[in-house]
Amino acid sequence: xxxxxxxxxxxxxxxxxxxxxxxxxxxxxxxxxxxxxxxxxxxxxxxxxxxxxxxxxxxxxxxxxxxxxxxxxxxxxxxxxxxxxxx
Amino acid sequence: xxxxxxxxxxxxxxxxxxxxxxxxxxxxxxxxxxxxxxxxxxxxxxxxxxxxxxxxxxxxxxxxxxxxxxxxxxxxxxxxxxxxxxxxxxxxxxxxxxxxxxxxxxxxxxxxxxxxxxxxxxxxxxxxxxxxxxxxxxxxxxxxxxxxxxxxxxxxxxxxxxxxxxxxxxxxxxxxxxxxxxxxxx
Ligand SMILES: [Zn+2]
Numbered sequence: 483x484x485x486x487x488x489x490x491x492x493x494x495x496x497x498x499x500x501x502x503x504x505x506x507x508x509x510x511x512x513x514x515x516x517x518x519x520x521x522x523x524x525x526x527x528x529x530x531x532x533x534x535x536x537x538x539x540x541x542x543x544x545x546x547x548x549x550x551x552x553x554x555x556x557x558x559x560x561x562x563x564x565x566x567x568x569x
Numbered sequence: 570x571x572x573x574x575x576x577x578x579x580x581x582x583x584x585x586x587x588x589x590x591x592x593x594x595x596x597x598x599x600x601x602x603x604x605x606x607x608x609x610x611x612x613x614x615x616x617x618x619x620x621x622x623x624x625x626x627x628x629x630x631x632x633x634x635x636x637x638x639x640x641x642x643x644x645x646x647x648x649x650x651x652x653x654x655x656x657x658x659x660x661x662x663x664x665x666x667x668x669x670x671x672x673x674x675x676x677x678x679x680x681x682x683x684x685x686x687x688x689x690x691x692x693x694x695x696x697x698x699x700x701x702x703x704x705x706x707x708x709x710x711x712x713x714x715x716x717x718x719x720x721x722x723x724x725x726x727x728x729x730x731x732x733x734x735x736x737x738x739x740x741x742x743x744x745x746x747x748x749x750x751x752x753x754x755x
Binding site: 485486487488490491494495497498499517518519521522524525526528529530532533534535536537538539540541542543544546547548549552553555556557559560561563564 | 575576579583584586587588589591592593597601604605608609612661664665668669670671674675676677678680687690691694695698709712713714719730733734737738741742744745748
């Protein structure tokens with residue numbers, strides 16, 4: 483029998499690699515009888531969706547722009563370093 | 570003329586690349602660095618044959634530059650924390666009792682419905698990411714936001730798969746706890 487601590491570790495790992503068959507069966511059985519870990523499993527799925535929504539919000543926010551000073555710094559840095567390469 | 574190229578690229582794609590990097594690195598200075606490194610690499614290898622558009626080509630470059638920055642951020646931290654990690658350690662004592670039962674049972678999360686709730690929720694999530702130890706946050710961003718697969722992460726960071734799982738587990742446990750404590754709805 484898995485403890486909740488072990489089950490929660492497997493839930494997290496399942497986001498990063500396919501679990502072995504025995505682990506998958508043990509986890510499924512634990513989730514079947516354990517509300518707390520089932521909620522934890524749902525939380526991690528929601529967390530992943532949420533951080534990707536956060537990423538999307540920044541990517542699509544046209545108010546966020548490369549600051550003009552940053553742009554000037556980049557142009558200067560790139561032309562400086564390509565000049566020094568030529569000497 | 571080199572300057573003209575960089576200017577054109579930045580005018581055309583600078584904002585896009587900056588947002589792409591900011592969404593993954595969460596730090597304006599690091600995002601600027603990523604754009605700069607991308608321009609340097611693009612100048613050196615000025616060809617996007619085989620790619621559909623200059624933007625696709627530049628995006629491909631910045632993806633790698635972001636990983637470089639994340640790797641640096643994680644590896645600059647003391648190494649001892651990395652090698653100490655073990656799934657059997659006691660760092661989860663805040664969450665589980667001696668017999669492995671939850672000390673506080675996870676709650677049901679009702680995800681935000683309205684646009685305003687969504688905005689508040691994401692603001693809280695952002696604060697929770699800030700509160701994580703920097704290394705855990707960087708690894709979490711690499712895996713769950715930049716969506717680099719585990720194998721590549723282990724190779725880039727020269728850590729074992731177990732190290733990566735344990736750190737990601739800790740990061741997720743920390744984030745969900747923080748969200749439960751700080752996300753006030755209604
Ligand atoms: Zn359980």
